[in-house]
Amino acid sequence: MGEYAPILVLGAIAAGFAIFSVAIAPLTGPRRYNRAKLDRYESGIQPTPVPEGGGRIPVKYFFTAMMFIVFDIEIVFLYPFAVAFDALSWFAVLAVLLFLVNITVAYAYEWRRGGMAWD
Amino acid sequence: MNEIPAPVLEWDLIAPLMVLGAVAVVGVLLEAFVPRGPRFVVQASVAIGGVVAALGTTIWTATRTDVLDGDVLARGQVAAEGALSVDGPSLFTWGLLLVLALLSMLLFAERRLGGGLSAFTGRAADAPGSSGEAEATRHRLEHTEVFPLALFALLGMMLFAASTDLLMMFVALEVLSLPLYVLCGLARRRRLLSQEAALKYFLLGAFSSAFFLYGVALVYGYAGGFGLAEVADAVASRTQERPLLLAGVALLAVGLLFKVGAVPFHSWTPDVYQGAPTPVTAFMAAGTKAAAVVALARVLLVAFGGAEWDWQPAFWAVAALTMLVGAVGSIAQGDVKRMLAYSSIAHAGFILVGVVGATGGDGITSVSSALFYLTAYGVATIGAFAVVMLVRDASGESTDLDTWTGLGRRAPWLAGAFALFMLSFAGIPLTAGFIGKWGVFSAAWAGGLWPLVVLGVLVSAVAAFFYVRVVLTMFFDEPRPDGPLLAVPGAMTTVVVTVAAVATVALGVMPGPVLDLAQQAGAFVR
Amino acid sequence: MTAFWVLAPFMVLAALGLVLARKAVHAALCLAVVMISLAVLYAAQGAPFLFAVQIVVYTGAIMMLFLFVLMLVGVESAESLAESIPGQRIGAVVVALVFGALGVVGVAQSVTGAVVGVDAANEGGNVEGLAALMFGPYVLAFEATAALLITAVLGAMVLAHRERLGRRLTQREVAEGRLQDYAHHGTHPGQLPTPGVFARHNAVDTPALLPDGSVVETSVPAPLRARDQVRPGDRSEVDAVARELEPGEDPR
Numbered sequence: 001m002g003e004y005a006p007i008l009v010l011g012a013i014a015a016g017f018a019i020f021s022v023a024i025a026p027l028t029g030p031r032r033y034n035r036a037k038l039d040r041y042e043s044g045i046q047p048t049p050v051p052e053g054g055g056r057i058p059v060k061y062f063f064t065a066m067m068f069i070v071f072d073i074e075i076v077f078l079y080p081f082a083v084a085f086d087a088l089s090w091f092a093v094l095a096v097l098l099f100l101v102n103i104t105v106a107y108a109y110e111w112r113r114g115g116m117a118w119d
Numbered sequence: 120m121n122e123i124p125a126p127v128l129e130w131d132l133i134a135p136l137m138v139l140g141a142v143a144v145v146g147v148l149l150e151a152f153v154p155r156g157p158r159f160v161v162q163a164s165v166a167i168g169g170v171v172a173a174l175g176t177t178i179w180t181a182t183r184t185d186v187l188d189g190d191v192l193a194r195g196q197v198a199a200e201g202a203l204s205v206d207g208p209s210l211f212t213w214g215l216l217l218v219l220a221l222l223s224m225l226l227f228a229e230r231r232l233g234g235g236l237s238a239f240t241g242r243a244a245d246a247p248g249s250s251g252e253a254e255a256t257r258h259r260l261e262h263t264e265v266f267p268l269a270l271f272a273l274l275g276m277m278l279f280a281a282s283t284d285l286l287m288m289f290v291a292l293e294v295l296s297l298p299l300y301v302l303c304g305l306a307r308r309r310r311l312l313s314q315e316a317a318l319k320y321f322l323l324g325a326f327s328s329a330f331f332l333y334g335v336a337l338v339y340g341y342a343g344g345f346g347l348a349e350v351a352d353a354v355a356s357r358t359q360e361r362p363l364l365l366a367g368v369a370l371l372a373v374g375l376l377f378k379v380g381a382v383p384f385h386s387w388t389p390d391v392y393q394g395a396p397t398p399v400t401a402f403m404a405a406g407t408k409a410a411a412v413v414a415l416a417r418v419l420l421v422a423f424g425g426a427e428w429d430w431q432p433a434f435w436a437v438a439a440l441t442m443l444v445g446a447v448g449s450i451a452q453g454d455v456k457r458m459l460a461y462s463s464i465a466h467a468g469f470i471l472v473g474v475v476g477a478t479g480g481d482g483i484t485s486v487s488s489a490l491f492y493l494t495a496y497g498v499a500t501i502g503a504f505a506v507v508m509l510v511r512d513a514s515g516e517s518t519d520l521d522t523w524t525g526l527g528r529r530a531p532w533l534a535g536a537f538a539l540f541m542l543s544f545a546g547i548p549l550t551a552g553f554i555g556k557w558g559v560f561s562a563a564w565a566g567g568l569w570p571l572v573v574l575g576v577l578v579s580a581v582a583a584f585f586y587v588r589v590v591l592t593m594f595f596d597e598p599r600p601d602g603p604l605l606a607v608p609g610a611m612t613t614v615v616v617t618v619a620a621v622a623t624v625a626l627g628v629m630p631g632p633v634l635d636l637a638q639q640a641g642a643f644v645r
Numbered sequence: 646m647t648a649f650w651v652l653a654p655f656m657v658l659a660a661l662g663l664v665l666a667r668k669a670v671h672a673a674l675c676l677a678v679v680m681i682s683l684a685v686l687y688a689a690q691g692a693p694f695l696f697a698v699q700i701v702v703y704t705g706a707i708m709m710l711f712l713f714v715l716m717l718v719g720v721e722s723a724e725s726l727a728e729s730i731p732g733q734r735i736g737a738v739v740v741a742l743v744f745g746a747l748g749v750v751g752v753a754q755s756v757t758g759a760v761v762g763v764d765a766a767n768e769g770g771n772v773e774g775l776a777a778l779m780f781g782p783y784v785l786a787f788e789a790t791a792a793l794l795i796t797a798v799l800g801a802m803v804l805a806h807r808e809r810l811g812r813r814l815t816q817r818e819v820a821e822g823r824l825q826d827y828a829h830h831g832t833h834p835g836q837l838p839t840p841g842v843f844a845r846h847n848a849v850d851t852p853a854l855l856p857d858g859s860v861v862e863t864s865v866p867a868p869l870r871a872r873d874q875v876r877p878g879d880r881s882e883v884d885a886v887a888r889e890l891e892p893g894e895d896p897r
Contacts, residue, residue, distance in 0.1 A: 059244075059805040061717070065710050066801040070794050072706045076698050077779070077787065084123060084776030091125030092780035095787065102791035105147050106798035112151040114809060115802050121769055123777045126784050133785070140792065147795055200782035244807040251807065258810050264803050271792050278789060290786045294793055301800040340755070363755035366748065 063115045067107075074103060129198040132184075132205040135177040135213055139274050142169030146267030158263050159237065163228035166266035170224055170273070174217040181210045192641035197283060201346050204283035204417075207640030211490050212280040212413045216406055219497045220273045222615050223402035226505055227265060231609025233515070237261045238396045238508070239305045240313075247310035262305055268298040269402060276410035283421070283645065285335045285345045285371075288414060292331060292374070295410060296324050299403055303395040308515030316394025323377070323387045331374025337367030338422075348645040350422040361429075368423055368430050375418065378411035380467045382440040389448075392460035397516060400456065401504035404463050405497035412467075412489055416474045420485070421643045434475040439574055441468030446582040455507055455518045458589075459500070462544050465582055466496050472575050473559030476566030485566070487637040488558035494633060495543065495551030495626055502619025503540040505612050506533055510603050517603035520589070525598030530605050536620045538590040543623045545583035551626030554634070648689035652682045673711045680704045691763055694772045838864040851876045 081088070081096050110116060130137070146165055153161050184195040184205065195206030203209070230237050241260030245251035275295025282288035304317030339345060341363045342353035354364065377384040392400045423430060445465025452458040473488040510517050510526065510533075517523075527534035543552035556579060560572045608616070626633060659678035666672040684699035728734055766774055779787050814822070826832040838861050840849045852875060853864040865875050 059717075061713060062801055062805045065713060066798060069706050069710070070798060072702050073790070073794060075701060077790070079697060080694065080772045080776035080779055083770070083772040087121060087123045087773060088776060088780055089123065089125040091784075092123070092776075095780055095784050099788060099791045102144055102788075103794055105144055105151075106795040109147050109151040110798055110802055113802060113806065115806050123773075123780060126781045128784070140788075143792070144795070147799065150799075199785045202782060202785045242807060243804050254810065260808070260810075262803055264799050268796065268799055268803075271796050274789075274792060278785075284782070284786075286783060287786045287789075290789045290793070294789050294796070297793060297796045297800065301796070301803055304804065337752075340752075360755035362751040366751040 060118070063110065067110070067116075070103060070106070074100075126200045128200075129196075129205070132180055132196070132198040133203065134180055135173045135217075136274065136277060138176050139169060139173040139270060139277065142166070142172065143267050143270035143274060145169075146270060150264055150267060155260075159228075159230070159261055162263040162266040163224070166270055167221065167224050167228070169270060170217055170221045174214065174221065177210060177213045177217060180205065181214070184210065186641075187644065192639070193644050194639075194641055195644050197348075197644060201348070202284050202287040203278070203281045204347075204644050205281060206642075206644035208413055208417070208486050208490060208643055209281035211637060211640040212409055212493075213277050215409055215490070215494055215497065216273060216276050216280070219405045219409070219501060220269070220402065222498075222501045222505075222618065223398060223405070224266070224269065225611040225615050226398035226401055226501070226508065227269060229398070229508065229609050229611040232508060232511065232606045232612070233307060235259070236307065237265075238307055238398050239265050240307045240310060243305055247314075252310075265302060265305065265399075268302055269399075272296075272298040272302070272402075273406065276406050279410045280413040280417075282414065283347045283417065283643075285338065285347070285350075285418075287345075288418075289328070289332055289335060292328060292378070295407065296328070296378075299399070299407070300324060302399045303391060303403075305399075306394070306396040309394070312394040313396065314394075316391045320387055320391045320395075327374045327377035327384065330370050330377075334367045334370030334372075334374060337363055337370060341367060347418065347422040351425060351645060354423060354425040364426065365429055368426070369433070371418060372415075372430070372433075375411060375415040376437060378407055379415060379471070380408065380411075380464050381437050381471060382444045382464065382468070383437075385441070385444065385464045385467075388464055389452075389457045389460040392463070393454060393456045393518075397456070397504050397508045400459075401501045404459070404504070405500045408463065408467065408470075409493040409497055412470050412474065412493060416486055416489060417643050419474065421645050431475055434471065435568065435571055438468050438471035438475055438571060441465070441471060442575055442578045443468075446578045446585075449582065450585045453520050455510075455520055455523065456504075458520065459503055459507075462582070462586075463496075463500065465578070466492075466544070468578075469556060469559055469575060470496075472568065472571050473562045475571075476559075476563035476568050484638075484642065485562050486642060487634075487640060488555075488562040490637040490640060491558050491630070491634055492555035494637075495555035495623070498619050498622045498626070499540040499543040499551065502616055502623065503537060503544075505615045505619065506537040506540070508612060509533060509606050509608050509616075511606045512603040522599060522601075522603050523589075524592050524596045525594075525602065527594035528598050529602070533605065533608075533616070534593045536616050538593060539620050539623055541586040541590050543627070545586040546579050547583065549624070549627045551623045551630070553627055554630040558634075648686060652686055656682045669715050670712075673708065673715060676711070677704060677708050680708065691767055692771060694775050840864045850874050 077099065078096070081092065142165060146162060146169075149158070149161055149165060184207070186192070186194045187196075193206060195204070195210065197203070198205045227237070227239075232238070236256070236259060239262045240252075241255035241258070241262070242251065243262060245255055272295050275291050275293070275298070278291035279288060279295050282291050300317055300321040303320050304314045306313035335345070338350055341357070341360060342350040344350065344353070373384060377387075380388045392404060395403065419427075419430065419434075442465055445461050445463070445468055449458050449461035449465065452461055470489050470492050473492065474485050476485050476488075507516060507518060510523065512522070527538070539550065543550035546552045546556040556575075560575055563569075563572050563575075656679050659675040659682070662675035663672050663679065666675060680699060680703045684696050684704065687693075687699055688696040768774070823832075823834045827834040838853050840851055840853055849866055850869050851865075853861045855861055862870065862875075869875060
């Protein structure tokens with residue numbers, strides 16, 4: 001348990017700092033509110049209600065998200081591979097390599113078709 | 120740390136899967152590096168070539184399997200450390216799936232019908248009716264990704280039919296479903312309907328996958344293993360904790376029956392079949408059903424065969440309901456694609472009658488009768504949807520059944536082919552459908568399920584009445600003045616319709632060779 | 646067991662909050678609490694791999710996607726609670742309760758003895774054991790997931806990517822094009838007029854006013870005009886804001 005003490009102390013300091021920063025701001029800062037100040041600021045455009053059914057929203061972020069998920073799943077598979085690497089045979093290395101190549105093919109497709117360009 | 124030895128893979132047995140997977144990945148690479156101009160032709164050729172290569176490999180693999188010693192006829196062996204069972208039924212299904220996929224790929228590649236463009240939208244991200252869509256059409260864009268996607272779906276179907284491990288089966292189920300969800304939303308015409316179909320299929324499919332997975336978990340809890348053989352051993356030896364097993368069977372069945380399209384998990388079928396691009400509908404209707412029926416039969420007969428008295432009554436009810444709802448539902452439809460969808464539900468019911476008959480032995484077994492039925496149904500279905508692709512008006516396919524009135528006067532050959540497929544669906548003698556129905560009913564009869572057989576025959580009669588009525592209005596009523604234009608059939612569609620029609624007749628007149636093949640496939644190997 | 650009894654009440658509360666929260670963001674945060682607690686439970690049960698996956702995939706990726714979607718759809722948007730099929734909600738609740746009861750009864754009847762097998766499975770390490778399975782009997786399933794991931798990328802691209810058809814114009818070409826337009830059609834080559842500036846809304850949706858007080862329509866971006874989001878920006882609104890800022894004082 002003793003070797004974890006520094007981690008606990010560091011965690012306590014971090015938590016204390018976070019709580020202190022949040023708590024001190026309203027106590028020390030001046031407060032002069034009016035309604036215009038409290039109003040939302042959304043890129044200068046008056047907030048409008050979302051149309052019925054959600055309307056159409058851009059899904060450009062979708063590729064980024066999909067890349068992220070794919071990498072995530074990749075990590076899930078690489079984790080046991082890395083941990084058990086010493087015990088595994090060459091076959092496992094080849095299997096992982098095949099897996100990675102397959103996923104790289106998908107990225108090659110996305111990159112060539114401009115899925116990674118943000119314009 | 121203990122050494123982890125490399126698994127033993129029987130490369131000669133899983134070669135068809137390897138070939139198909141490699142071709143699909145190459146398809147994605149081509150998608151990345153081939154310029155837009157020649158891309159469609161290249162992709163279509165590679166996909167068709169890949170399917171043919173996989174078919175050749177399957178035949179080569181089939182010749183290398185040995186007949187096993189035992190009470191019942193069986194061939195092949197469990198491969199890939201117990202993940203797959205490359206046995207007679209698997210190989211037959213692989214061959215069937217590849218032939219059906221070959222026909223479907225020809226429909227995918229058809230560009231003569233829509234003014235030189237394929238049946239798939241140019242840029243799916245454009246809003247239907249937007250200026251972007253018009254721009255995409257002007258630039259003659261086509262989504263050629265459909266070919267690798269279809270190949271991945273085909274790979275999933277083949278894995279699904281051969282999996283003998285529940286975990287492998289789940290992965291295969293997803294590999295088969297995910298590309299189909301995307302493909303359903305890519306129609307060039309009536310895009311809102313198509314997108315709705317894709318979303319419905321995705322949501323309900325994801326839901327059914329969750330049921331399947333939960334069932335896998337419960338069965339694992341009961342049996343302590345994922346392999347169907349391990350489950351079978353547990354079913355035979357354990358007498359406690361029956362509820363866990365039954366709940367597992369029920370949840371697994373939900374996932375599988377959803378893919379089969381059986382009542383009460385059928386409600387997606389009409390909407391999805393109607394909305395999806397017609398080549399995709401043909402592929403999905405024929406292929407998914409074949410893969411799912413074989414997987415369902417494998418799970419029921421191999422893993423839960425020892426507990427058949429527990430699950431059979433539920434499946435009798437499902438089979439009966441499926442036949443009834445499918446047949447009655449198809450009568451009420453005014454749209455050709457919806458009608459074919461309900462007809463496919465009814466066929467799922469007929470096949471289930473054969474499957475739950477659960478008879479083995481030397482005569483007609485559940486498995487062989489289901490395999491033959493799937494062949495007859497698959498070929499006629501692809502043919503019927505190919506005809507649907509050809510009957511068009513200014514806004515695309517004219518699927519309203521009223522506009523088909525008098526089609527026989529204007530296009531006798533086309534209407535004749537469609538009538539043939541309808542008669543095969545109805546199970547009229549001298550068509551493949553008759554032999555198929557006779558097979559499943561005699562399997563069920565041999566299994567002592569005479570009430571279901573009687574019901575099946577009655578339902579067939581009702582359905583036949585309806586199919587024949589459609590045929591009559593096509594041939595004996597006056598064509599409507601505002602009837603659909605008939606597209607000049609391209610070479611691909613003509614080949615598909617012709618092959619399907621010839622096969623439907625051939626299987627009806629001389630069913631011997633294919634029936635023998637289905638018989639020789641024998642039982643599942645665990 | 647301690648971990649379970651400490652975490653279970655939190656999880657149940659958070660799960661209830663997830664279902665009952667009116668705002669989608671609150672529901673998402675409740676979901677995060679459930680997921681993290683679940684991860685800790687996995688760790689306590691001797692499943693470090695599952696713990697890592699739960700944190701990396703669910704709490705990391707899936708949660709982030711949920712929040713992403715929420716931000717896009719709008720934090721404020723409430724879902725429509727109108728029933729399209731009458732009685733659907735009650736029916737769903739009844740069926741869910743019956744199904745849940747069936748599941749609980751079924752599983753509870755079965756799992757009466759002590760759970761065995763975890764130690765045997767974790768012999769030689771939990772993650773190592775998984776590796777032995779993944780690169781042993783399930784290597785084919787492992788490779789098949791690659792097909793799944795490729796399909797995911799293909800599907801995302803097909804459904805959401807708008808392929809650019811032409812080349813992107815350079816700045817020079819844009820400038821030349823503008824001057825061409827000016828030469829042939831007399832279109833003003835410069836920028837469009839900037840929108841009005843206004844104490845409350847230093848906003849692009851408030852049009853600029855000409856010296857005679859008339860509104861310059863083109864000073865508001867076209868998408869806003871198309872969406873009918875242009876504010877009139879006339880004198881009365883200035884007065885209203887001024888009154889809000891300094892109540893009791895006549896602005897003039």
